[in-house]
């Protein structure tokens with residue numbers, strides 16, 4: 078039934094997974110299946126403690142995977158860095174990734190640091206992540222316990238915040254991004270859907286929130302085959318996505334991209350007005366950005382620190398990262414003096430395109 082690039086509404090047939098999962102449980106069912114069939118050695122999963130807190134852990138136990146179903150974490154977690162730091166080329170692993178993380182993993186694959194053949198990537202749609210402090214502060218102001226947020230959903234007209242699976246309220250994108258403290262890198266992101274994973278999953282386009290389906294797109298032959306096996310084993314059920322669902326998903330992606338283009342232009346304007354050098358001269362050479370970055374090599378850091386003249390440090394790092402940066406914004410999250418490092422790189426790339434050089 079499944080075709081590469083085909084769009085489907087699917088769901089787990091396991092009542093426990095279906096109950097716990099946010100939308101259809103296909104991600105949980107997939108990870109469980111891959112572990113049980115020993116197609117992978119272990120899984121890297123997220124367990125959240127309210128929407129602003131989440132921790133990553135490795136597991137071989139399918140029960141732990143089911144227990145973590147429905148975990149949402151709206152603060153940055155850095156899956157790709159965990160892969161870079163803790164996964165060897167020989168280990169077979171499954172993990173869920175956001176679009177910027179799959180790009181970082183793709184870079185790690187191309188530079189020989191991890192083996193794509195040994196990784197099953199479940200790509201998730203991503204509308205963006207939030208600064209945990211701003212999110213919590215706004216929730217407090219609104220008298221909402223952040224731990225009671227059960228989901229944040231993206232629609233074509235804005236963000237919906239769901240409390241205790243019952244109440245919900247909506248904010249339009251621009252107001253919502255500011256109020257909830259969306260990360261600058263996410264505000265300007267133009268990569269909201271997975272393209273490099275084995276399977277792309279999400280809920281965008283699923284008609285009703287409570288319908289409990291996962292919008293499912295196999296992206297590789299391996300992804301297609303595993304979904305097909307699961308379907309034949311009765312672990313999932315699936316139907317082709319109806320045109321209304323395809324259209325609804327498309328509209329959400331268009332709305333997010335449109336908002337990102339506006340945010341990007343605004344961020345460029347501020348950057349141009351302030352001047353890149355004003356930001357760069359604040360650099361403390363603390364290396365926090367280096368440690369946080371999923372594509373820079375930890376080994377290289379020591380060589381760099383010894384060799385580089387502090388006055389040239391940031392310019393050298395920008396040159397070094399110019400064709401490597403995947404725009405995840407992890408460097409901006411940790412910078413103590415708020416240097417918009419990834420924004421500077423994106424600005425320079427766009428300027429180069431504009432100038433045609």
Ligand code: SF4
Nearest residue numbers: 176177203205263266
């Ligand atoms: S940069 Fe932000 S919005 Fe874009 S994929 Fe990464 S986390 Fe999601």
Ligand code: SF4
Nearest residue numbers: 370402405406408419
């Ligand atoms: S430089 Fe920053 S935005 Fe670019 S890949 Fe590294 S951490 Fe991500």
Ligand code: SF4
Nearest residue numbers: 360361363364366412
């Ligand atoms: S985190 Fe900020 S201050 Fe520290 S080295 Fe990176 S850019 Fe400079």
